Amino acid sequence: xxxxxxxxxxxxxxxxxxxxxxxxxxxxxxxxxxxxxxxxxxxxxxxxxxxxxxxxxxxxxxxxxxxxxxxxxxxxxxxxxxxxxxxxxxxxxxxxxxxxxxxxxxxxxxxxxxxxxxxxxxxxxxxxxxxxxxxxxxxxxxxxxxxxxxxxxxxxxxxxxxxxxxxxxxxxxxxxxxxxxxxxxxxxxxxxxxxxxxxxxxxxxxxxxxxxxxxxxxxxxxxxxxxxxxxxxxxxxxxxxxxxxxxxxxxxxxxxxxxxxxxxxxxxxxxxxxxxxxxxxxxxxxxxxxxxxxxxxxxxxxxxxxxxxxxxxxxxxxxxxxxxxxxxxxxxxxxxxxxxxxxxxxxxxxxxxxxxxxxxxxxxxxxxxxxxxx
Amino acid sequence: xxxxxxxxxxxxxxxxxxxxxxxxxxxxxxxxxxxxxxxxxxxxxxxxxxxxxxxxxxxxxxxxxxxxxxxxxxxxxxxxxxxxxxxxxxxxxxxxxxxxxxxxxxxxxxxxxxxxxxxxxxxxxxxxxxxxxxxxxxxxxxxxxxxxxxxxxxxxxxxxxxxxxxxxxxxxxxxxxxxxxxxxxxxxxxxxxxxxxxxxxxxxxxxxxxxxxxxxxxxxxxxxxxxxxxxxxxxxxxxxxxxxxxxxxxxxxxxxxxxxxxxxxxxxxxxxxxxxxxxxxxxxxxxxxxxxxxxxxxxxxxxxxxxxxxxxxxxxxxxxxxxxxxxxxxxxxxxxxxxxxxxxxxxxxxxxxxxxxxxxxxxxxxxxxxxxxx
DNA sequence: TTGTAGGCGTTATCAG
DNA sequence: CTGATAACGCCTACAA
Numbered sequence: 001x002x003x004x005x006x007x008x009x010x011x012x013x014x015x016x017x018x019x020x021x022x023x024x025x026x027x028x029x030x031x032x033x034x035x036x037x038x039x040x041x042x043x044x045x046x047x048x049x050x051x052x053x054x055x056x057x058x059x060x061x062x063x064x065x066x067x068x069x070x071x072x073x074x075x076x077x078x079x080x081x082x083x084x085x086x087x088x089x090x091x092x093x094x095x096x097x098x099x100x101x102x103x104x105x106x107x108x109x110x111x112x113x114x115x116x117x118x119x120x121x122x123x124x125x126x127x128x129x130x131x132x133x134x135x136x137x138x139x140x141x142x143x144x145x146x147x148x149x150x151x152x153x154x155x156x157x158x159x160x161x162x163x164x165x166x167x168x169x170x171x172x173x174x175x176x177x178x179x180x181x182x183x184x185x186x187x188x189x190x191x192x193x194x195x196x197x198x199x200x201x202x203x204x205x206x207x208x209x210x211x212x213x214x215x216x217x218x219x220x221x222x223x224x225x226x227x228x229x230x231x232x233x234x235x236x237x238x239x240x241x242x243x244x245x246x247x248x249x250x251x252x253x254x255x256x257x258x259x260x261x262x263x264x265x266x267x268x269x270x271x272x273x274x275x276x277x278x279x280x281x282x283x284x285x286x287x288x289x290x291x292x293x294x295x296x297x298x299x300x301x302x303x304x305x306x307x308x309x310x311x312x313x314x315x316x317x318x319x320x321x322x323x324x325x326x327x328x329x330x331x332x333x334x335x336x337x338x339x340x341x342x343x344x345x346x347x348x349x350x351x352x353x354x355x356x357x358x359x360x361x362x363x364x365x366x367x368x369x370x371x372x373x374x
Numbered sequence: 375x376x377x378x379x380x381x382x383x384x385x386x387x388x389x390x391x392x393x394x395x396x397x398x399x400x401x402x403x404x405x406x407x408x409x410x411x412x413x414x415x416x417x418x419x420x421x422x423x424x425x426x427x428x429x430x431x432x433x434x435x436x437x438x439x440x441x442x443x444x445x446x447x448x449x450x451x452x453x454x455x456x457x458x459x460x461x462x463x464x465x466x467x468x469x470x471x472x473x474x475x476x477x478x479x480x481x482x483x484x485x486x487x488x489x490x491x492x493x494x495x496x497x498x499x500x501x502x503x504x505x506x507x508x509x510x511x512x513x514x515x516x517x518x519x520x521x522x523x524x525x526x527x528x529x530x531x532x533x534x535x536x537x538x539x540x541x542x543x544x545x546x547x548x549x550x551x552x553x554x555x556x557x558x559x560x561x562x563x564x565x566x567x568x569x570x571x572x573x574x575x576x577x578x579x580x581x582x583x584x585x586x587x588x589x590x591x592x593x594x595x596x597x598x599x600x601x602x603x604x605x606x607x608x609x610x611x612x613x614x615x616x617x618x619x620x621x622x623x624x625x626x627x628x629x630x631x632x633x634x635x636x637x638x639x640x641x642x643x644x645x646x647x648x649x650x651x652x653x654x655x656x657x658x659x660x661x662x663x664x665x666x667x668x669x670x671x672x673x674x675x676x677x678x679x680x681x682x683x684x685x686x687x688x689x690x691x692x693x694x695x696x697x698x699x700x701x702x703x704x705x706x707x708x709x710x711x712x713x714x715x716x717x718x719x720x721x722x723x724x725x726x727x728x729x730x731x732x733x734x735x736x737x738x739x740x741x742x743x744x745x746x747x748x
Numbered sequence: 749t750t751g752t753a754g755g756c757g758t759t760a761t762c763a764g
Numbered sequence: 765c766t767g768a769t770a771a772c773g774c775c776t777a778c779a780a
């Protein structure tokens with residue numbers, strides 16, 4: 001109870017500082033987690049004033065603010081997120097919700113988002129889910145509601161699930177969708193904050209690359225129907241081909257499931273025939289590597305007998321033999337941008353952050369000429 | 375204010391139920407998030423009693439308990455984790471802390487842990503960190519302290535960092551280490567809850583497999599010095615060799631960094647000479663695939679000219695050409711077990727959960743005989 | 749500009 | 765076994 005009373009006669013500024021300093025050091029010695037009350041007492045203000053300082057309220061005299069901040073720094077006070085959240089009716093947690101099998105993608109998004117979140121006081125809660133489950137929506141609703149999330153990051157493919165978006169709107173929680181940029185299509189574009197990648201453009205580059213190498217008979221392995229990315233990539237590739245008056249040959253198009261196995265199967269279907277294509281574009285690396293396997297099984301050599309392009313530029317792309325030419329997306333940057341959207345208060349612009357794709361040319365693509373058998 | 379007063383004359387059990395039912399339906403109609411107060415009012419008990427029911431306190435009459443649970447179920451009440459956390463001085467969050475570049479590993483641990491956590495009310499907060507950073511420890515301390523974590527899962531290699539463990543002990547937060555089982559060694563084993571894998575045993579199997587195929591000159595690519603897993607794997611492989619009176623040949627041992635590049639480099643060093651080994655064991659898949667590249671560069675064919683074994687059984691292992699023989703660890707199960715350790719109150723047994731390794735034989739290993747050049 | 753009273757939703761204390 | 769009452773640490777409303 002060593003309450004320090006300020007002697008009337010000596011309440012010069014210096015004296016105040018001294019006695020306060022004692023109290024502060026006394027406090028630090030006990031090294032207990034400081035609360036807003038400690039700060040208030042030590043700074044000789046009400047806790048409401050401390051609260052104002054914490055929340056950057058403008059209505060605090062500068063002198064007072066400095067005084068408070070000084071104490072805060074000295075005793076190492078950090079407001080308790082739980083208490084704050086309780087009062088705010090909202091936590092300081094972002095939820096990362098996904099149903100996506102690509103580990104590298106998930107981890108990259110995560111680390112990008114966390115990168116941006118560092119120092120902001122927000123934390124990231126991961127929440128994989130099963131979009132085929134019966135209680136898919138209810139499960140997510142409960143998660144978001146119960147945790148009173150401060151924001152949600154949605155990854156493909158569920159970022160395109162309108163029913164899910166409706167739930168989030170209903171819950172009134174800020175959210176960002178990470179997805180492939182939406183091209184002109186039948187269904188209307190979704191107008192909520194999003195981080196979009198120029199998948200189409202990337203695939204256009206891929207098509208142009210193959211065209212430049214002289215390829216004409218080109219196989220295409222589509223992604224699963226219903227996936228925005230699959231649609232975009234197909235469209236982009238087609239656009240690229242169209243620059244030379246070509247287009248995706250229906251006879252040389254096979255739908256895959258973004259998996260190695262589906263790529264292998266598609267590859268066999270495309271290659272195990274006399275009029276096989278001289279090049280194949282697979283809508284992701286996973287499937288492209290499946291095509292590698294198909295080529296191997298058929299005794300075809302890449303890139304001499306067949307050129308292959310993938311999409312994603314996963315680490316594996318650089319490690320298979322031959323290293324895979326592929327479209328690269330800056331996934332980490334997308335994670336960063338997603339977090340940014342949730343953090344920045346003016347995210348209400350409801351705008352899109354756009355990131356572009358590029359082509360990483362490696363050794364899986366070569367000139368078409370060498371393939372002609374005289 | 376439609377407070378339902380119970381008419382004295384009609385307070386039969388049935389009447390009570392009826393009026394209560396009305397109030398309940400009335401409440402449900404407004405579909406607002408229910409609080410403990412709502413439950414208390416509707417169940418005609420104090421909120422403390424509701425609290426007791428929530429927390430499975432034994433001192434509640436069964437009848438009362440059922441009554442309360444009934445209301446809870448009907449209005450869909452879920453206690454607020456933030457408020458609960460505030461009162462408990464402890465959140466319902468587990469932290470997953472790691473400094474590990476293996477995306478697949480991270481995601482598998484995550485999904486295993488989340489798998490076990492489903493329905494328990496706990497959530498998982500991911501926290502990558504940089505063990506080389508100056509404020510490595512302080513940063514983690516603040517994270518754990520501020521979030522008042524209910525538990526921490528530590529992944530290799532920081533799961534072996536004693537300074538970090540000391541911090542966690544000091545913070546008095548429950549934690550589990552996921553790591554390779556500790557063999558007899560110089561430094562004393564760490565005696566905190568852990569989920570350990572039999573890396574040694576797995577590598578013994580690998581050695582035996584190569585031995586059985588007739589290999590004698592076997593190269594070994596070690597993991598980075600200081601990593602428990604690296605040490606264990608080496609020891610296990612050596613033990614395996616010793617069964618045939620062999621041991622790791624110092625001239626055929628190269629240290630790698632668990633990366634593709636280091637594997638490539640090690641592979642070149644091992645293979646680019648006349649007395650090259652007929653088989654190489656790399657301490658993880660990443661490096662094994664680097665060895666693939668080295669072999670390719672030197673014009674060696676796997677498995678005809680060289681057998682290769684990796685460790686981890688990452689998805690890539692099954693996709694490279696030829697598919698890689700590798701030691702498999704049930705990573706997801708380890709994640710599950712880690713969560714289990716934190717969830718189960720009797721985790722104080724301070725015991726280890728042990729999972730075993732197995733050998734996945736694919737096509738990268740073949741008989742040594744074929745290599746002899748007559 | 750600052751402080752007081754009250755509340756956020758839950759649990760702990762200590763009576764009854 | 766049950767219930768007032770006071771925390772938990774912070775914020776909002778309303779005064780001063």
